[in-house]
Amino acid sequence: MPEIKPSSSTKVNQSPIDGAALLAWYDKNARKLPWRVGPSDRAKGVTPNPYFVWLSEIMLQQTTVPTVGKYFADFTTRWPTVFDLATAERDDVLKAWAGLGYYARARNLHACANQVVGEYGGIFPNNADDLQKLPGIGPYTSAAIAAICFDEQVAVIDGNVDRVAARFTALAEPVREAKPFIRSFIQQSVPARAGDFAQSLMDLGATICAPKRANCLICPIAAGCTGTLTAEPTNFPVMPPKKQKPLRVGHAFVVENAAEEIWLRQRPEKGLLAAMTEVPGSEWFKAEKIDAKPEVEFPLNGEWQNCGTIDHVFTHFALNVSVWKLNAETPPSNDGWWAKKLGLNGEALPTIFKKVLAAALERE
Ligand code: SF4
Missing domain, CATH: 1.10.340.30 (Hypothetical protein; domain 2)
Known part of the structure; x- marks a missing residue:
């Protein structure tokens, strides 16, 4: 043929x-x-x-x-x-x-x-x-x-x-x-x-x-x-040339109290992942490289444990987040709630924050 x-x-x-x-x-x-x-x-x-x-x-x-x-x-x-x-x-x-x-x-x-x-x-x-x-x-x-x-x-x-x-x-x-x-x-x-x-x-x-x-x-x-x-x-289909997604970087803060509860809060009503649940964190800054992360500003004083980084790819950008964990009884923000660690599956957590929590909690 x-x-x-x-x-x-x-x-x-x-x-x-x-x-x-x-x-x-x-x-x-x-x-x-x-x-x-x-x-x-x-x-x-x-x-x-x-x-x-x-x-x-x-x-x-x-x-x-x-x-x-x-x-x-x-x-x-x-x-x-x-x-x-x-x-x-x-x-x-x-x-x-x-x-x-x-x-x-x-x-x-x-x-x-x-x-x-x-x-x-x-x-x-x-x-x-x-x-x-x-x-x-x-x-x-x-x-x-x-x-x-x-x-x-x-x-x-x-x-x-x-x-x-x-x-x-x-x-x-x-x-x-x-x-x-x-x-x-x-x-x-x-x-x-x-x-x-x-x-x-x-x-x-x-x-x-x-x-x-x-x-x-x-x-x-x-x-x-x-x-x-x-x-x-x-x-077929022939592929368009690959474009690299722009990078953003940030920090996420997982705080656990003695009752084995994690501090969560709701994201804003508008924008990316609107109204979903998250752990507190920094802004997601535009960056050229993963190691160009801004210095971390913790929301509470204490012995924060570094739990590594996680990567997540959104439609329009790739994100690299450093995950930090602290055991404390004081909430890191005033706009959230304590959620039982064993009940986290029932929360409206997007995949990015499931990854963050997995990174923080697997180290216990
Ligand atoms: S439609 Fe797809 S599977 Fe069917 S003959 Fe064409 S290439 Fe082959």
């Missing part, structure tokens, strides 16, 4: 994805997911629960299906309907979300549930345009809910679909530079069973056309795929 060199797909007359072949594969191989109505039930007229689909789609942003499974089960047990979630305490929602990251999503989740109940009587809008007016629902999530729940014929493009499209068309540019092309390419492929088509593409990308492996021999859409004719389909 001749090797086809990747060329700019925006100039290639690429045929659409064979929707019938893909759906026939999906009918036999759809992944069983707790928020999904499988293709055979869908054919019998069972419709997906928009609350479940919305919840899962928000959770799945930046997170994998295995991780989301446990959170989804927990949320739908505690708050089985959008009405239940709307009346929940926001702090309880944030606590239940802890560990999933990107906490603005949890705050928007609660705000969205309230708006769906307050403005729409608890019934999610049935089209992408109206869905997108709700808090935390962007172009991707609105399209996913509209297609999956209401069969609106819109392109649903997540990371898996980007990858399949880039391979199928042997896309020469990084996907983030070819978004309009990918959208119009997928849009022209969407059949009447729009929801099943969207989910079949996601499943294909999660199983057969996976990030590190393309199993072209058993792929239902191989007949139209340009990437499979190249020497190595997994060379």
Whole structure:
């Protein structure tokens, strides 16, 4: 078979994805997911629960299906309907979300549930345009809910679909530079069973056309795929040159009292990790190097123990924090609370502060 060199797909007359072949594969191989109505039930007229689909789609942003499974089960047990979630305490929602990251999503989740109940009587809008007016629902999530729940014929493009499209068309540019092309390419492929088509593409990308492996021999859409004719389909999507994230540095202070309680406080209502729980700490300063840390200013006098450093990567910067620990009965700030060490799992602690506490407490 001749090797086809990747060329700019925006100039290639690429045929659409064979929707019938893909759906026939999906009918036999759809992944069983707790928020999904499988293709055979869908054919019998069972419709997906928009609350479940919305919840899962928000959770799945930046997170994998295995991780989301446990959170989804927990949320739908505690708050089985959008009405239940709307009346929940926001702090309880944030606590239940802890560990999933990107906490603005949890705050928007609660705000969205309230708006769906307050403005729409608890019934999610049935089209992408109206869905997108709700808090935390962007172009991707609105399209996913509209297609999956209401069969609106819109392109649903997540990371898996980007990858399949880039391979199928042997896309020469990084996907983030070819978004309009990918959208119009997928849009022209969407059949009447729009929801099943969207989910079949996601499943294909999660199983057969996976990030590190393309199993072209058993792929239902191989007949139209340009990437499979190249020497190595997994060379697509092509990667943009890597940019190093800017660095920030700081100090974190873990104070434990004789009752085995740790001093915690709430972060500000706005900004990064807003309203989540933290241990007191310094500002996070911009720095060129990790060792360019400002001198530590302890919030209490005492024998502070150095517990090393932890690293954490946020979307827009990398953070290196020195962790300090003190046993004391005086709080290091006047705006927090003592939390039982054994109850820390129930606090709305983002991963960064879980790492800080782990570093401080493992030294005991
Ligand atoms: S044929 Fe291969 S590269 Fe093309 S979509 Fe299928 S698995 Fe991906």
